Amino acid sequence: MAVFSGLLYGLLALFLLYLLLLRCKRRLRRWPLLTQYRYAHRGLHDEAAGIPENSLTAFRRAAEMGYGAELDVHLTRDGRLVVIHDSDLTRLCGVSRQVEEMTAAELSGLRLRGTEEPIPFLEQVLPLFVDRQPLVIEMKVARNSVQLVDALCAALEGYRGDYCVECFDPWALYVLRLRRPDCIRGQLSKKFAGDKHVHPLVGFLAGNLLLNWLSKPDFIAYRYGDRRNLSLRLCRKLYRVQEFSWTITDAQQQKQAEDGGATIIFEGFLPQ
Known part of the structure; x- marks a missing residue:
């Protein structure tokens, strides 16, 4: 009986620790503004x-x-913030180089996907949404989390538009929490199993939101196809955290996500 009781108490302690690791913050007062919009992915x-x-x-x-927008920011070699998804420029610009290795001047000469569209700087995008819809800004970290966070905080200083910031890297969100505790932060995540770019242990911890204790997110941005994840459901039920669902690609997915209370990040169709 003593062994059984000890095992039971041990399991209970582990479960309570699990719940504590998942803990999120809530900023319900500011959510109505951000959650009334749908966000165009990139x-x-x-x-x-x-x-x-x-x-x-x-x-x-x-x-x-009338849509908000989600965008990705990288830090150039000379400290400028550019809006682009991939660090490797091969897919988008046909150049086999990394954004973080290039200067702003070098990147300015490139064009996106064979068009005449340049790679934007963040300061070019921000004014488009002032007094309009909010932005969801994803930080793309490449072993430069502190520098990237500092550059982003400087860029957003005095910005009159509405926004929130998200990232896969909980350390970057922790640094952002220290620098700008008032900034609404989101933990990006998904099921990482099979992702060759992520260590299995890190993938397990991140995919199950077990690093929330570090990032203290105000919302969880989770991949739509992985939305049945137990940790995500517990965060929604226990901590009433807001969910952002990505990437929604049709009206049926939109209905399922929004019926479950999620804010959507979409592409490939126009939500009604």
């Missing part, structure tokens, strides 16, 4: 129409049609 891009992802035209289009 802007309202349309490859067939010659509007590449994360381009100024894609962001203008989203703003003009």
Whole structure:
């Protein structure tokens, strides 16, 4: 009996620790503004129409049609913030180089997906959404989390628009929490099993939101196809955390996500 009791107490302690690791913050007072919008993934891009992802035209289009926008920021070698998804420029610009290795001047000469669209700087995108819809800004970290966070905080100083910041890296969100505790932060995550770029242990911890104790997120941005994850469901039920669901690609997914209370990040169709 003593062995059974000890085992039971041990399991209970582990479960309580699990719940503590999942703990999120809540900023319910500011959520109505951010959750009333739907967010165009990398802007309202349309490859067939010659509007590449994360381009100024894609962001203008989203703003003009009443959508918020999700965008990605990298830090250049000389400390500028550029809006582009991939660190490797091969897919988007046909150049086998890394964003973080290049200067702003070098990147300015490149064009997106065979169009005349340049890679935008963050300061070019921000004014498009002032007094309009909010932005979801994803930090793309490449072993430069402190420098990236500091550059982003400087860029957003005095910005009059509404925004929140998300990242896969909980350390970067921790640094952001120290620098700007008032900034709404989101922990990006998904099921990492089979991802060759992520160590299995790190993938397990991150995919099950067991690093929330470090990032203390105000919301969870979780991949739509992995939304049945137990940790995500516990965060929603126990901590009432807001969920952002990515990437929604049709009306049926939109309905399922929004019926479950999620805010959507979408592409490939126009939500109604």
